[in-house]
Amino acid sequence: MAKILMKGNEAIGAAAIKAGCKYFFGYPITPQNELPEYMSRELPKVGGVFLQAESEVAAINMVYGAAGAGARVMTSSSSPGIALKQEGISYIAGAELPCVIVNIVRGGPGLGGIQPAQSDYYQSTRGGGNGDYRTVVYAPATLQETVDLVMEAFDVADQYRIPVMVVGDGMIGQMMEPVEFKEPKKRNLPPKDWATTGTKGQRKPNIINSLFIDPKELEDHVLRLEEKYKVIKQNEVRYETYNLEDADVVVVAYGTTSRVVKNAIAKCEAEGLRVGLIRPITLWPFPDEAFEKISDKTKGILTVEMSTGQMIDDVKIAINGRKPVYFYGRTGGMVPEPDAIVAEIKKIAGGEK
Amino acid sequence: MEERVIMAGFGGQGVMSMGQLLTYAGMIEGKNVSWLPSYGPEMRGGTANCNVIVSDKPVGSPIVTEATAAIVMNRPSLDKFESFVVKDGNLLINSSLIDKKAERDDINAYYIPANEIAVELGNGKVANMVMLGAYLELTKAVKVESVLEALKKVFGKTKAHLIPLNEKALERGAELIRK
Numbered sequence: 292m293a294k295i296l297m298k299g300n301e302a303i304g305a306a307a308i309k310a311g312c313k314y315f316f317g318y319p320i321t322p323q324n325e326l327p328e329y330m331s332r333e334l335p336k337v338g339g340v341f342l343q344a345e346s347e348v349a350a351i352n353m354v355y356g357a358a359g360a361g362a363r364v365m366t367s368s369s370s371p372g373i374a375l376k377q378e379g380i381s382y383i384a385g386a387e388l389p390c391v392i393v394n395i396v397r398g399g400p401g402l403g404g405i406q407p408a409q410s411d412y413y414q415s416t417r418g419g420g421n422g423d424y425r426t427v428v429y430a431p432a433t434l435q436e437t438v439d440l441v442m443e444a445f446d447v448a449d450q451y452r453i454p455v456m457v458v459g460d461g462m463i464g465q466m467m468e469p470v471e472f473k474e475p476k477k478r479n480l481p482p483k484d485w486a487t488t489g490t491k492g493q494r495k496p497n498i499i500n501s502l503f504i505d506p507k508e509l510e511d512h513v514l515r516l517e518e519k520y521k522v523i524k525q526n527e528v529r530y531e532t533y534n535l536e537d538a539d540v541v542v543v544a545y546g547t548t549s550r551v552v553k554n555a556i557a558k559c560e561a562e563g564l565r566v567g568l569i570r571p572i573t574l575w576p577f578p579d580e581a582f583e584k585i586s587d588k589t590k591g592i593l594t595v596e597m598s599t600g601q602m603i604d605d606v607k608i609a610i611n612g613r614k615p616v617y618f619y620g621r622t623g624g625m626v627p628e629p630d631a632i633v634a635e636i637k638k639i640a641g642g643e644k
Numbered sequence: 645m646e647e648r649v650i651m652a653g654f655g656g657q658g659v660m661s662m663g664q665l666l667t668y669a670g671m672i673e674g675k676n677v678s679w680l681p682s683y684g685p686e687m688r689g690g691t692a693n694c695n696v697i698v699s700d701k702p703v704g705s706p707i708v709t710e711a712t713a714a715i716v717m718n719r720p721s722l723d724k725f726e727s728f729v730v731k732d733g734n735l736l737i738n739s740s741l742i743d744k745k746a747e748r749d750d751i752n753a754y755y756i757p758a759n760e761i762a763v764e765l766g767n768g769k770v771a772n773m774v775m776l777g778a779y780l781e782l783t784k785a786v787k788v789e790s791v792l793e794a795l796k797k798v799f800g801k802t803k804a805h806l807i808p809l810n811e812k813a814l815e816r817g818a819e820l821i822r823k
Contacts, residue, residue, distance in 0.1 A: 294671060296664075296667060296668050296671050296677075296679075321683075322683060405683070405684060405685075406684070461683065462680065462706065462707075465680065465681055465683050466678060466679060466680040466681070466706050467664065467667060467678070467679040467680075468677065468678050468679075468703070468706075469671045469677060547705075550703075550704050550705040550706065551704070551705040551707070553704040553705070554704040554705045557704065626707060628709055629705065629709065630709075
């Protein structure tokens, strides 16, 4: 299929529908509004339902219901809206239901602003809701990658019966790039024999539940979830690396920031500096293994984020004390500039830090 | 080849569509492209701008901080973006609405009375296309034919009758540069 030029938010909607998403429940918030707008126009054409809920809490619980009935379902929002959805996300994780949640991140805390930010890293990877649970978190950097990952997210959700988050920001949502819709690699998806589709008097009722009063029963349940998360860690980690073999400095960045970092690396290379990159594509599971590929001669790691430093925790866990880890970031909707990143890289390369 | 362009003006001057057409045309030619709009709590009559990259290489950051060219349609845009243009870069100024000259002498400034030309052509709305025509003549970032092909797709059948007018506007912009 030929490439088409699309706005990020609309491309996410188109990818979801191509992946068989039939239901969308949401509540408006900038900078993701083009996505529900697109779904409201396009879902009815494929026999689906778009519904603007009365609140984010209502929307995520509608997702809970539709997922429990076995449907491919999605919601989207931006940071404070995702905060409101956390209760539902925890329930969905506890009840082991598949769904896709898109967060087009804006600056925070509170209502914050509407410009690009990455200050929801903790919220995305640590779980803003209660309990021992994880969500798979994808952080695409280009619109093509966004489209690919949204399509795959539905399969991953179904395969593991888990909520999957796709995290972008206002830049990903608002910009236009050429995209091509390609089928994700075929997965062997289990039948949804747990869905509440009606017994028709022929089987025992299926029950969707996250309440376990008996602590032993709950522990068994949580440990089973943990086993599932281990399998996901083995199979679903995604990342991109660049020039780790002989880098003096390795930069770690994801999403929008990784694109700015690539410009910064090109500038450094023009001056003869050797700089590597680790770009996590899954924020959870975090690509720990990528850090094993860092060369002994590397002087330090620079984490660049649009936050005051959240992913840096995972970078430190992954590097496990083998190298010093430094941080550079802008926050509140400010995007780091290549020259500022170059200056930080030079400080580390030159032993100034 | 990499063109990094800032297009700016006030809402309604067609700076977003001008950028999208360049992006679309670049895509038609198989180049790597990105289009990034400013967004925010904008008000009517406020400023609007977009960043366009057309490149032979994959696009890194879609944010243009070092512009190879800036197309400014009104005075606030000139004030804001003149400093973004790289040394020896191009600054295209809509002299119909901007009575000020460029302050820098290390860039190439071009003064294009885009609104007057558009009105001469019978439709003030094509001022953006006059500017785009001038820009394309200067940089050859994409072929004019590709822009026309993009226009066909954007306009569809109902607005196809507007294509000759837009083509004329592109040509008038180009003429000014050739002179």
